[in-house]
Amino acid sequence: MRILLKNIKQLITSQPEESGFVSLDRIKSPVSNFNSILIEEGKIKKVGYNLNLPAEKIIDCSCFIVTPGFVESHTHLVYSGSRADEFLLRAQGVSYKDIAKSGGGIKKSVKSTRSVNYEDLLNESKERLKIFLRKGITSIEIKSGYGLDMETEIKQLKVIRELKKIFKMEIKSTYLGAHEIPEEFKNRRNEYIEFIKNKMIPYIAENELADFIDVFCENGVYTEIESYDILSKGIEYGLKVRLHADEMEYSGGSSVAKRLKAKSVDHFNFPNPDDLVDLKNNGTIITLLPLTNMFLKIKEKPPVELMRSVGNAISISTDFNPGSSPSYSLLLAGTIGMVNYGLTYDELIYAITVNPAYSLDLDYKGSIVEGKDADILLFRKNDYKELFYYSGDDQPEIVILKGEIVNFEKL
Ligand code: NIG
Numbered sequence: 325m326r327i328l329l330k331n332i333k334q335l336i337t338s339q340p341e342e343s344g345f346v347s348l349d350r351i352k353s354p355v356s357n358f359n360s361i362l363i364e365e366g367k368i369k370k371v372g373y374n375l376n377l378p379a380e381k382i383i384d385c386s387c388f389i390v391t392p393g394f395v396e397s398h399t400h401l402v403y404s405g406s407r408a409d410e411f412l413l414r415a416q417g418v419s420y421k422d423i424a425k426s427g428g429g430i431k432k433s434v435k436s437t438r439s440v441n442y443e444d445l446l447n448e449s450k451e452r453l454k455i456f457l458r459k460g461i462t463s464i465e466i467k468s469g470y471g472l473d474m475e476t477e478i479k480q481l482k483v484i485r486e487l488k489k490i491f492k493m494e495i496k497s498t499y500l501g502a503h504e505i506p507e508e509f510k511n512r513r514n515e516y517i518e519f520i521k522n523k524m525i526p527y528i529a530e531n532e533l534a535d536f537i538d539v540f541c542e543n544g545v546y547t548e549i550e551s552y553d554i555l556s557k558g559i560e561y562g563l564k565v566r567l568h569a570d571e572m573e574y575s576g577g578s579s580v581a582k583r584l585k586a587k588s589v590d591h592f593n594f595p596n597p598d599d600l601v602d603l604k605n606n607g608t609i610i611t612l613l614p615l616t617n618m619f620l621k622i623k624e625k626p627p628v629e630l631m632r633s634v635g636n637a638i639s640i641s642t643d644f645n646p647g648s649s650p651s652y653s654l655l656l657a658g659t660i661g662m663v664n665y666g667l668t669y670d671e672l673i674y675a676i677t678v679n680p681a682y683s684l685d686l687d688y689k690g691s692i693v694e695g696k697d698a699d700i701l702l703f704r705k706n707d708y709k710e711l712f713y714y715s716g717d718d719q720p721e722i723v724i725l726k727g728e729i730v731n732f733e734k735l
């Protein structure tokens with residue numbers, strides 16, 4: 325099927341540099357002078373000015389801005405059970421750590437995810453994924469980590485594998501067995517780590533159940549040494565590294581990310597600033613999660629000014645999960661990134677398109693460039709700044725996924 329998008333009011337191409345991403349010291353306008361796109365066989369065939377080519381479908385885009393499909397690179401959307409009560413407690417001043425100590429937090433989601441059956445887990449995850457797609461997310465990363473035991477982690481990873489089959493979206497899967505120490509290993513943490521290294525990782529790799537491995541590297545959860553150890557084992561088995569690092573305090577996470585050349589280092593509220601240069605040189609994307617900081621009332625922020633001067637590359641993500649960030653809106657994450665960290669409109673565009681695509685090894689996604697997948701969004705807006713300026717209005721009018729217009733009624 326050939327589709328021609330013509331008379332585009334404003335075209336955001338979000339073109340990467342030769343590196344495959346755009347770092348904070350190389351930010352340029354993401355807007356193109358062209359106004360038409362020809363799509364053929366799922367790909368962007370041509371981008372040009374006033375293209376007048378035959379096509380089965382022609383869309384007049386004079387009232388639309390056009391952007392690449394958004395790329396969401398950090399979610400925990402396969403889980404069961406709600407933690408809405410904790411949300412209120414936190415809003416009223418109880419801390420995330422105190423809630424976790426009294427049996428809430430990740431452990432609560434582990435309980436409910438262990439007890440749900442595969443079919444129900446698949447169905448609820450499917451519904452969540454549809455919401456993301458409706459908001460223009462055309463590629464997404466999903467983590468396990470609410471099972472911790474073999475059976476439930478595999479159940480989560482199998483749900484992700486099934487989602488890959490059901491949806492045309494690009495989905496990457498991450499094993500996060502080191503998200504917490506499970507209750508049954510409370511006084512035997514080393515045994516749990518050995519179980520991850522010797523049983524889980526080999527099984528997951530053999531059965532191709534994950535693309536990445538992740539660890540919650542944080543004082544009180546996994547130490548720097550433990551994180552390094554677990555992630556190294558993952559690398560040995562062909563998994564690539566992303567990690568939850570230094571979210572609540574400096575815990576050695578940025579150093580682990582540096583030493584293991586992670587694809588992405590996430591949260592990053594309290595990194596060691598000395599690691600920034602190496603992270604840049606390694607092409608590690610720093611994934612900021614401004615919604616989580618807002619919901620957890622974390623007052624400190626990632627060292628954005630320093631990252632700009634070093635020239636690191638950033639992504640923005642929702643961190644969608646039932647605890648610290650129950651929000652589906654990547655655009656809202658961008659808005660909060662602007663309000664709380666001072667990120668600019670242009671920085672935000674790259675942070676939700678080509679940079680997360682790079683961190684997920686999706687170099688054929690995230691920008692409107694000839695030859696790439698035709699994942700394209702049409703928004704009824706006048707200017708791309710409005711994507712972040714009018715927060716809450718985050719739904720594209722049309723989503724094109726691999727060259728096909730998504731019919732949401734049939735989803
Ligand atoms: O990214 N930081 C660790 N993990 C999640 C929170 C998960 C949860 O609260 O259930 C996060 O914020």
Ligand code: FE
Binds near residue numbers: 398400568645
């Ligand atoms: Fe997370």
